[in-house]
Structures are given as structure tokens and as C-alpha cells.
Amino acid sequence: MKPIPVGAVVEIIGGELVKGSPDLLIEHGAYRLKQIKHKRTIFFTNTKIVNWQSLLTFLPLVIVTEWAYRLKEVPDGVTILKVEDMTNAYWKFVEYYRSQFKIPIVTITGTAGKTTTKEMVKHILSSEYEIVATHLSNNSRTELLQNLLRIGETTKAAVFETAVGAPGDVLGAGRYFKPSIGVITNIGSHHLNYCKTQEGYIEAKAEMLQIVGKGTLIINADDANTKKINFRGFQGKIIRFGKSNADFIVSSITYTERGMRFILHHGGKQYVVKMPGYGEHQVYNALAALAVVHEIGVPLQKAIAQLATFRKLNKQLQMLRGINGSLLIDDTWSITTTSLDAALRVLNKLGIGKKKIAVIGTITDLGSWGYSIHKLAGEIIYKHGVDILITVGEHASIMASKAQQLGLDAEIYSFKNNMLARSLLNKIADNNTIILIKGDMYSEAIHELAAQLRRGEELA
Template sequence: MKPIPVSAVVEIIGGELVKGSAELLIEYGAYRLKQIKHKRTMFFTNTKIVNWQSVSAFFPLVIVTEWTYRLREIPDGVTIVKVDDMTNAYWQFVEHYRSQFEIPIVAITGTAGKTTTKEMVKHILSSEYEVVATHLSNNSRTELLQNLLRISETTQAAIFETAVGAPGDVLGAGRYFQPSIGVITNIGSHHLNYCKTQEGYIEAKAEMLQVVGKGTLIINADDTNTKKVNLRGFQGKVIRIGKHNADFLVSSITYTERGMRFILHHEGKQYVVKMPGHGEHQVYNALAALAVVHEVGMPLARAIAQLATFRKLNKQLQILKGINGSMLIDDTWSITTTSLDAALHVLNKLGHGKKKIAVIGTITDLGAWGYNIHKQAGEIIYKHGVDVLITIGEHASIMASKAQQLGLDAEIYSFKNNMLARRLLKKIVDHNTVILIKGDMYSDAIHELAAQLRRRREELA
């Protein structure tokens, strides 16, 4: 955060300094108690603090509040700024802070690929720019202020994820970040418990158009649901990535031992691109990242060279040595029908000529749509085909039932927990086996099983 004196904050938010020093420099911000982790934090709150001892380790502390405190209630080390409307004061501060920085700010949304695309952009730009970015996938509403305040005087570019848990989430993030570049990686089926319908989910992702305004929007021209986004009336620049009718056009996609290789066509030139990580979905992530950094101002040749040194994230189609000499593909970062489709495609490519086993957990955040989306997942499994299908969890069994109903030619097992799955896998797995384990980062059962399927260190000796 760019340090700011209390006197400046009082002026910005139209407050009154009730107690404390006007010269105190504020270096952090928070609007929840658990976010106070440092001294010199400014805390916006509608709750009256009674237990000052609980925050005494972080004095000096600045409180922005509507509450009227008796001066004798307030311990030394606490500065109080009184406002009439705390919410209004909060947004006045946020908008003022953002207005201080005229730098490229990128906002990335999408059902799958947000984190990887963001990390690719960060990795490429960091070779020439001072960059801040969302930490891993910490993109919830509660992290938005913290992410904004990571921008400081030395920052030259910023990249943030804008997730959709409900309608309005992208708009909310946009109010903080006011991005000049927006990315929609793809639109699948997710968070239907709050978005209610597929159309509602598409509209929630399309809020990115309002967020970007007259800036640049980067979209996947090959994605079916993204094509449904109404671009009429959008006043900014649209950059399309994909295999057809795209500004960043890709061809000759091939799998290599270490990742993917493809040809990028842009503005009459061709570039050979090599990148770590397997799967065509990774190619789309890379295309989006290259489009972003080129828009920021980095020449494509330099960006492509930097992309080749990118290290893919753990638990995102991570290739490991598995039990009994098998190959393990750990894709337990998250699960949607979009990412499941991509993961099964990779399983079939890497498992060609071998026994292919898919271990799949429940898809979350679907609400009343859970049954239908799990049926769609079963259709995806049937489309790709596997030799052995194992599902873990009650709702995941819907996938197995649908795939079986469609005629999947495979051994099919549905377990409520990971214990029986582990026992079965130890019996049927050998050196000629590739196992895909796919699930949600919040599923303890899936993560435990993934850890158990890794080859133990002592076995490597």
C-alpha cells in the first residue's frame, strides 16, 4: 500500500478526527477484524469494538466508524475517525486510492483457467515490469480490498482474478480495480446455486463488459457460451483468441514430452510457441496471456520466450509418479464440467495405448442444478471414454450412472469415500496405467486419495 497520513484520509472521506494523530501514516487497510494483521492498519467498521485487548498487538490502529466513543473508552495507540456513513466513506477511500495509479490493470474471469492465465501473465510481465497479482486463487469478495492495496508507487502493472459466486461479483470487483484490460477465459456451468440458470451465469460473466468500459476485452472465440455474450453496445476494443476467426490465431497444436507446442498467427506473422503443461485448454490460457501482455506493450517474441520458462501450478494436471509404477495426473485444484472435459482429453492423449483410469469427485456450488450438471459430466466421460471409472461421493455417482446408461465400455465403480477406492486402485494399477484424479480443492477425501496415489519417496530409492 502507498502510505497515507490520517489527515489525508479525513479529507478524502469527509470524516472528523476524534482522537489520535493526524500525522500517523497508514500502511494497511481492513474491513474485517481477522484482516487486521499489521500495525498502522485503517479499519473500516460498523461494529463497536469492546475488546480492545484483542487488537492491542496492532497498535497504532486507525478506526473509521459511525460509532460515537467516549474518549476514556479509547486506549492509547488508537486513532478514531468519525463518519456519518461508513459504507460511503469506505468507497470514497477505495475510489481515491485506485485513482492514484495510471497503470495497466488486468481483470480475469472465466469458469476455468483464471488462475493459470493470471499466473502466466504475471510470470511473463515480471521479467520487465514490477507486478502485483492475486495470490494463487484468493479471489473472494473479502480479498478485494487487500488485493487493491497491494498496488504501490513502484507497481507498473497489476493482474487480478474476478470470480463469480453470484451475480454482481464481477461488477463489485470492477469497482475496486477499474481494469483497463478484461479477460473471459471461457464460460461453462458453475455457481448455478446463486446464478440460478445457465443464462444467468453467462450474464454474470458478461459483467466484465461493463467493468472494462472503453478498455480492452479479450475473449475465447471458440467457446460456445462466450459466443452468447452480447457485445452490441460495447465501446471498447475486442481481441479474440482461438482456432478460427481470431486475432490471436492458433494452429498445429501438438503434445510434447514437456508440454504443448503450437503456431501462433498474429498480424501477418507466425510464431512457434512452446509451453509447459498438457492440454489444449492450456493453449487457450497461453493465448489469452500472450494477448494481455502484448496489449500491455511487451513484444510477442519476448513474451513467448518468457512463457517457455513458466512453471505450471501444482494440482493442475500435475504429472507425477504414481503407485505401482503408474503415471498419476493430479488435477485436484477444482472441478467443473469445462475442466473435466479438458482433463479427460489430456488423460486420453497421455494414456494412449495404456490402461486409463479416471477417479472423479463431486462438482460443488450447483444448488438445484446438481443433478443435471452431474449428468452432463457423465456425458462428457462417455464422450472421451476410459477403461476404469471410479467416482467418489454420493452426487458423483450420478456421473457414473449416466455414463453407464449411455453405454460406456469400462469398469465402473461408485464409492462414498476414498478408502475402498484406494484398495481397488492398489490391486488394478501397474506400470502400464495412467490415473487421472479430478476433484475440488475443498474435498478432503479427494486430496487424501491423491496423496495416497503418489509413489512414496522410499519406493523411488
């Protein structure tokens, strides 16, 4: 954070300094008690603090509040700024802080691929710029202020994930970041417990158009649900990536020993791109990232060379040695129907001539849509085919039932816990087996099972 003196904050938020020095420099911000982790934090709160003892470690501390404290009860080292409307004061502070930086800020949303795309953009830009980015997938509403305040005087660009747990989430992020570039990687089916319908989920993702305003929007030209967005009235620039009818066109996608290779067509030129990680979906992530950095000003050839050195994230289609000499694809970062489809494509590409086993966990955050989305997952499994299907979790069994009903030619097992799945895999896995384990980062059973199946170093 760029330090700000208390006296300047008083003017920004229209408050009154009732205790403390106007010269104290503020270096951190928070609006929840648990976010206070450093000294010199400005804390915006409507709650009256009664347990000062818990905050003594973090003094000096600045509190913005509507409460009229009895100053003799307030410890030395606590600065009090009194305001009439704390919420209004908070947003004045946020908007002022954002206004200080005239740098490219990128926000990325999508059902799948946003973390990888963000990490690719960060990796490419970091070769020349000081970059601020969302840490891994810490993209919740509670992280927005912290991410904004990580931008400092030497920051040259920032790239943030913008998650959709409910309608309004992208708009909320936009109020903090005011991005100059927005990306929608794809739109599948997720978080329907809050978005209620598929159309509602698409509309929630489409909030990206509003927060970009007259900036640049980068979208997947091949994604069916993205095509359903109403772009009428959007005043910014649109850049598309895909296999055709796009600004960044991909062709000749091939699997190699260490990742993917493809041809990129842009501006009348062709570029050979090599990158780590497997899957056509990974190619789309790379296209989005290359479009972003090119828009910022990085020459494509330079960006492509930097992309080749990218290290993919753990538990995202990570290839490892598995039990009994098998190959293991650990894809337990998250699970949606979109990412399940991508993972099964990789399993079938890498599993030619091998016994292919898919171990699939429950898809979360679906609410009343749980049954229908798990049935759709079963259809996806049937479409791609495997030799052995193992589901773990009560709702995951819906996938197995649907795939079986459709006529999946495979041995099918459904378990409520990972112990029985582990026992079965010990019996059937050998050195001619490839195992995909696919689940959610919050599923303890799936993560325990993945850890038990890993037997060696990462292979690619």
C-alpha cells in the same frame, strides 16, 4: 500500500478526527476484524468495538466509524475518525486509492483457466515489471481491498482474478480495480446455486464488459457460451483468440515430451510457441495471456520466450509417479464440466497404449442444478471413454450411472469414500496404467486419495 497520513484521509472521506494525530501514516486497510494483521491499519467498521484487548498488538490503529466513543475508554494508540456514513466513507477511500495509479490493471474471469492465465501473465510481465497479482486463487470478495492496497508506488502493472460466485461479483471487483483490460477465458456451468440458470451465469460473467468500459476486452472466440454474450453497446476494444476468426489464431497444436507446442498467427506473422503443461485448454490459457501482455506492450517474441519458462501450478494436470509404477495425473485443483472435459482429453492423449483409469469426485456449488450437471459430466465421460471409471462421493455416482446408461465400455465403480477406492486402485494399477484423479480443492476425500496415490517426482 502507498502510505497515507491520517490528515489526508480525513479530507478524502469527509470525516472528523476526534482522537489521534493527523501525521500518523496508514500502511494497511481492513473492513473485517480478522483482516487486521498489521500495525498502522485503517479499519472501516459499523460495529462498536468492545474488546480492545484483542487489538492491542496492532496499535497504532485507525478506526473509521459512525459510533461516538467515550474517548476515555479508547486505548492510547487508537485513532478515531468519525463519519456520518461509514459505507460512503469506505468507498471514497477505495476510489481515491485506485485513482492514484495510472497503470495497466487486468482482471480475469472464466469457469476454468483464470488462475493459470493470471499466473502466465504475471510470469511474463515479471521479467521486466514489478507486478501485483492475486495470490494463487484467493479471489473472493473479502480479498478485493487487500489486493487493491498491495499496489504501491513502484508497481508497474497488476493482474487479478475476478471470481463469479453470484451475480454482481464481477461488478463489485470492478468498483475496486477499474481495469483497463478484461479477460473472459471461457464460460461453462458453475455456481448455479446462486446464478440460478445457465443464462444467469453467462450474464454474471458478462459483467466484465461493464467494468472494462472503454478499455480492452479479450475473449475466447471458440467458446460457445461466450458467443452468447450481448456485445452491443460495448464501447471498448475486443481482442479474440482461437482457432479461426480471431486476432490471435492457433494452429498445429501438438503434445511434446515436456508440454505443448503450437503455431501462433498474429499480425501477419507466425510464431512457434512451446510451453509446459498438457492439454489444448492450456494452449487457450497461453493465447489469452499472450494477448494480454502484447496489449500492455510486451513484444510477442519476448513474451513467448518468457512463457517457455513458466512453471505450472501444483494439482493442475500435474504428472507424477503413481502407485505400483503407474503414471498419475493429479488434477485436484477444481472441477467443473469444462475442466473435466479438458482433463479427459489429456488422459486419452497421454494414455495411448496404457490402461486408462479416471477417478472423479463431486462437482460443488451447483445447488438445484447438481443432478443435471452431474449427468452432463457422465455424458462427457462417455464421450471421451476410459477403461476404468471410479467415482468418489454420493453425487459423483450420478456421473457413473449416466455414463453406464449411455453404454460406456468400461469397468465402473462408485464409492462413497476414498478408502475403498484406494484399495481397488492398489489391486488394479501397474506400470502400464495411467490414472487421472479429478476433484475439488475443498474435497478432503479426493485430496487424501491423491496424496496416497503420489509416489514420486513430477515428470512434466
